[in-house]
Amino acid sequence: MQDKALDILIAGGGIGGLTAALALQARGHRVRVCEATPQLKPLGVGINLLPHAVAVLDGLGLLPALQAMAVPTSALVFANRHGQAIYRDARGLGGGYSHPQLSIHRGELQLLLWREAAERLGEARLLSGQRVLAARTEGERVVAQLQASDGSHSELSADLLIGADGIHSALRRQFYPDEGAPRWNGMMMWRGTSRARPFLDGRTMVQAGHRRAKFVVYPIAPVAEDGLQLINWICDRRLREDGFGGGLSAPSREDWSKPGSLDDLLPTFGSWHFDWLDVPALIRSATQLLEWPMVDRDPLPRWRHGRITLLGDAAHPMYPIGSNGATQAILDADCLAQALQQGATPEAALDAYEAQRLPMCARIVEMNRQEGLDAILDLVEERAPAGFKRLEDVIDPAEIDALVRRYKAAAGHQQTR
Numbered sequence: 208m209q210d211k212a213l214d215i216l217i218a219g220g221g222i223g224g225l226t227a228a229l230a231l232q233a234r235g236h237r238v239r240v241c242e243a244t245p246q247l248k249p250l251g252v253g254i255n256l257l258p259h260a261v262a263v264l265d266g267l268g269l270l271p272a273l274q275a276m277a278v279p280t281s282a283l284v285f286a287n288r289h290g291q292a293i294y295r296d297a298r299g300l301g302g303g304y305s306h307p308q309l310s311i312h313r314g315e316l317q318l319l320l321w322r323e324a325a326e327r328l329g330e331a332r333l334l335s336g337q338r339v340l341a342a343r344t345e346g347e348r349v350v351a352q353l354q355a356s357d358g359s360h361s362e363l364s365a366d367l368l369i370g371a372d373g374i375h376s377a378l379r380r381q382f383y384p385d386e387g388a389p390r391w392n393g394m395m396m397w398r399g400t401s402r403a404r405p406f407l408d409g410r411t412m413v414q415a416g417h418r419r420a421k422f423v424v425y426p427i428a429p430v431a432e433d434g435l436q437l438i439n440w441i442c443d444r445r446l447r448e449d450g451f452g453g454g455l456s457a458p459s460r461e462d463w464s465k466p467g468s469l470d471d472l473l474p475t476f477g478s479w480h481f482d483w484l485d486v487p488a489l490i491r492s493a494t495q496l497l498e499w500p501m502v503d504r505d506p507l508p509r510w511r512h513g514r515i516t517l518l519g520d521a522a523h524p525m526y527p528i529g530s531n532g533a534t535q536a537i538l539d540a541d542c543l544a545q546a547l548q549q550g551a552t553p554e555a556a557l558d559a560y561e562a563q564r565l566p567m568c569a570r571i572v573e574m575n576r577q578e579g580l581d582a583i584l585d586l587v588e589e590r591a592p593a594g595f596k597r598l599e600d601v602i603d604p605a606e607i608d609a610l611v612r613r614y615k616a617a618a619g620h621q622q623t624r
């Protein structure tokens with residue numbers, strides 16, 4: 208099928224959908240993207256792109272632009288709630304990867320991808336304010352039903368339709384109508400950004416605390432002329448201990464832009480003063496504060512239905528642990544574009560994409576439910592809640608090393624040493 212250029216429609220102009228658009232266009236396909244939002248704004252706060260996702264974006268010629276706006280993360284440090292370092296995992300080039308890990312503003316990344324797609328595909332192929340409601344297969348074509356932001360309805364037909372329409376995917380709902388709302392694990396996250404002096408080396412991501420209360424912090428933009436840096440932070444607090452099925456559903460429908468309140472954070476994090484960072488001061492200086500329950504969905508038995516498939520959060524929403532949300536969506540996009548080049552038919556290509564990606568993403572969903580690498584924090588909190596003099600008295604570094612290696616292998620890290 209190498210020579211056959213397809214008409215491909217993508218539902219959703221998020222990070223997954225736009226990366227797919229660029230990867231498919233680069234292989235000669237005719238791509239259109241329907242994005243529900245009438246006008247994209249730089250929504251969200253910080254995210255991390257792991258090196259294997261950065262490699263994909265590099266292949267699309269985007270590395271220089273990304274490097275100008277992001278921070279090349281030097282390490283992920285696990286610390287206790289007193290800020291004492293437990294484990295330092297070198298990241299990016301210094302960690303033996305072929306590419307940097309990038310900490311970046313999610314909304315700015317989306318806008319960059321949108322601008323590139325507008326340039327490469329042509330503006331007319333990016334249909335903003337067009338929500339995909341449902342789709343049907345007609346012979347070898349797929350017909351998508353759209354609703355414009357003014358309420359009007361229309362249809363578009365294509366050879367393939369990719370549902371990259373996020374955690375509330377309309378296409379996923381069409382195929383799995385009984386699935387219901389995302390599952391909540393009882394954890395709330397407050398995500399904020401503050402402009403502040405760089406901490407540590409100005410390139411480190413830190414996760415401090417334990418399963419009931421955790422503080423994650425990393426810079427997401429280069430240091431500005433005034434010496435300040437945009438710093439992303441997340442306060443996680445467990446509001447319910449019973450996890451799934453405890454009788455309560457997650458608080459209201461998830462909305463990444465729902466404002467949060469400092470009053471919910473300071474009683475827990477107000478006393479977290481580290482040698483290297485004043486947590487309450489950073490929280491208080493927030494320029495943006497958003498609230499979000501930690502939700503995911505069960506892995507699906509399959510993504511492909513005829514000539515329609517799912518990608519990114521529509522296919523495998525997962526807890527934002529281990530920097531995998533945007534990373535796995537980008538890897539999906541790359542895999543799908545490659546599969547379409549190699550498959551004998553579009554259906555075979557979609558099956559090959561799914562065979563490669565679905566089991567891996569399902570494993571990450573499961574591992575994140577078991578807290579991913581955060582399990583390290585709980586071990587230390589259990590054994591030394593008041594802190595430690597020597598880490599070796601609390602935990603064997605080999606125990607941590609084994610946990611880290613297992614998680615990274617499952618998430619597909621490609622470390623050369």
Ligand SMILES: Cc1cc2nc3c(=O)[nH]c(=O)nc-3n(C[C@H](O)[C@H](O)[C@H](O)COP(=O)(O)OP(=O)(O)OC[C@H]3O[C@@H](n4cnc5c(N)ncnc54)[C@H](O)[C@@H]3O)c2cc1C
Pocket residue numbers: 218219220221222223224241242243244250251252253254313337338339340371372373374375376377378398463464518519520521527532533534536
């Ligand atoms: C506004 C917003 C803010 C976010 N902020 C953060 C953050 O701060 N930190 C973090 O870790 N993750 C954040 N995420 C999630 C993160 O972007 C994703 O987990 C990850 O990037 C995977 O991306 P995706 O493209 O699969 O899904 P998303 O990023 O969710 O993109 C889906 C896109 O599809 C559009 N859409 C939805 N339904 C339809 C439809 N029926 N038809 C057409 N278009 C549709 C949405 O408007 C969106 O642009 C945010 C997502 C959104 C939408």
